[in-house]
Every structure is written in C-alpha cells, then in structure tokens.
Amino acid sequence: MNKIQKFNELHTSKEVLFLGNAWDILSALTLEKVGFKAIGTTSWGIANSFGYADGELIDFEKHLGIIKTITENVKIPVSADIEAGYGDGTEQIVTNVLKTADVGVAGINIEDSLKKQKGLRDILEHCNLLSKIRSALDKNGYKNFYINARTDTYLQSNKPLLETIDRAKSYVESGASGIFVPGLIDHDEIRKITMIVNAPLNVLSLPGLTNCNKLRELGVKRFSFGNALSDHYIAFLEKNAERLVEFKDTSHLYED
Numbered sequence: 001m002n003k004i005q006k007f008n009e010l011h012t013s014k015e016v017l018f019l020g021n022a023w024d025i026l027s028a029l030t031l032e033k034v035g036f037k038a039i040g041t042t043s044w045g046i047a048n049s050f051g052y053a054d055g056e057l058i059d060f061e062k063h064l065g066i067i068k069t070i071t072e073n074v075k076i077p078v079s080a081d082i083e084a085g086y087g088d089g090t091e092q093i094v095t096n097v098l099k100t101a102d103v104g105v106a107g108i109n110i111e112d113s114l115k116k117q118k119g120l121r122d123i124l125e126h127c128n129l130l131s132k133i134r135s136a137l138d139k140n141g142y143k144n145f146y147i148n149a150r151t152d153t154y155l156q157s158n159k160p161l162l163e164t165i166d167r168a169k170s171y172v173e174s175g176a177s178g179i180f181v182p183g184l185i186d187h188d189e190i191r192k193i194t195m196i197v198n199a200p201l202n203v204l205s206l207p208g209l210t211n212c213n214k215l216r217e218l219g220v221k222r223f224s225f226g227n228a229l230s231d232h233y234i235a236f237l238e239k240n241a242e243r244l245v246e247f248k249d250t251s252h253l254y255e256d
Contacts, residue, residue, distance in 0.1 A: 003106040016223050017221060019222060023066075040080075080108050085097065094133055107147065110130075133175065134174070134175030145177075149176035150182065165193060165197065168193065178199050181203060
C-alpha cells in the first residue's frame with residue numbers, strides 16, 4: 001500500500017484522523033516519533049520559521065522545499081498546506097499542485113480564500129479549479145491523491161452554514177476528497193454538515209473544540225491543530241530567551 005492509499009484509508013477509520021501539524025523537519029520527526037499516523041504541514045508555521053506572516057508571502061519554491069524535506073524524512077503520509085495555490089491563474093495553481101505531488105506528499109489542502117483582497121473565490125471558478133487539479137493529478141499518475149478542499153466561509157461570512165454546505169457539496173462533485181472548514185465550532189452545525197455532505201469533514205482545533213472523541217460522535221473524520229503547536233513552541237522559546245537576557249543565568253534550562 002502506497003502513502004496515498006494509506007492516507008485515504010485513514011479517513012475511513014472508525015477513529016478520527018488526528019493530524020499532527022509540522023513546520024520543519026524537527027517538528028515532523030517529533031510528531032512521527034510520538035505516534036501521529038499522518039502529518040499535515042502548516043503554511044503559517046512554515047512562513048513564521050522564515051520570518052514571514054502567513055498569506056502566500058513566502059516564495060513558493062522555498063515553501064515547497066520544506067515540504068519536500070519533511071516528506072523525504074518521515075515514513076508516515078504527509079499532506080501539504082499550499083494555501084490558495086500560490087498562483088494568480090488556474091494554470092499556475094495546477095502546476096504548483098503537481099510540483100507538490102512530485103515531492104511525495106499524499107494530499108494537499110487548497111482553500112477558496114482570495115489572497116490579494118478579502119473574500120472567497122467565486123464558487124464556479126473554484127469548482128473549475130478543483131476539476132482541473134483532479135484531472136491533472138489523474139493524468140500524471142496521482143490517482144486518489146487526497147484533495148482537502150478548505151472553505152473559509154466561517155472565517156469571512158456572518159451566516160456561513162448554508163454557504164458552507166453549498167460550497168462543500170459542489171467541491172466534492174468537482175473532485176475534492178474531503179472538506180476542511182476552519183472556524184466551525186458549533187456542534188449542531190458540525191453534525192448537520194457531516195450528515196449532508198458526502199465526504200470526510202476536517203475541523204480545526206479551537207478553544208472549545210479540542211477533543212477527538214467528542215468530534216467522532218459528531219461525525220468528524222479528521223482533526224488538525226494548524227499553527228497552534230508552532231505558536232506555542234515560539235512562545236516558549238521567546239519566554240526562555242527573555243529570561244536568559246534578563247537574569248544572565250542559564251540555570252532554568254536545566255530544571256525539570
């Protein structure tokens with residue numbers, strides 16, 4: 001069984017696929033070591049590691065280099081967060097998806113948010129993009145490559161439920177393997193989406209939405225924590241570095 005097949009299988013288990021989000025080779029190896037069954041890269045974390053904010057500000061090839069390094073050094077499946085595709089047009093985005101598949105990942109996250117202005121890509125335009133991506137992947141030997149279609153309705157709309165369902169169903173019909181809805185936290189709305197949309201639902205960890213067992217009861221198939229761990233790591237590093245400067249003493253580095 002190859003990694004694409006394994007990654008797809010993880011979405012059909014009775015258990016929620018708890019995805020470990022990595023931003024460099026050390027974090028990826030650590031997540032694998034402690035027992036995560038798959039890794040998803042975090043674009044936010046990768047960008048921060050180079051001193052950039054999230055939002056496709058980092059050069060795509062530099063971003064892809066980190067994804068490649070992670071994929072080559074772990075044995076478990078990796079899904080790559082490539083934001084909205086790092087391209088102004090469909091052709092460039094499809095090319096970038098194929099480049100990402102070529103480094104050995106089992107899937108991608110691709111979102112419908114616009115990067116140069118607020119708002120979401122027109123639903124028909126995004127469906128066309130997803131169809132082109134699926135067709136290109138199939139033609140280039142990446143059958144069943146996992147396309148996790150992220151919709152940012154809950155981050156940008158006041159009443160997002162109906163639009164989320166509409167977009168999710170359309171994205172699945174256009175070739176998406178699963179749907180990712182960051183910002184979705186209401187249990188009743190989660191349950192409703194899982195019942196209506198015929199594809200695995202991925203939700204993002206947020207305060208009040210943290211437990212895999214509870215999410216399984218709601219029908220969620222995939223759970224990720226995005227940049228939460230990398231942010232926590234950076235805050236820990238900064239706190240300890242400030243203490244070193246303030247006290248000119250390294251003793252706390254050896255405390256349990």
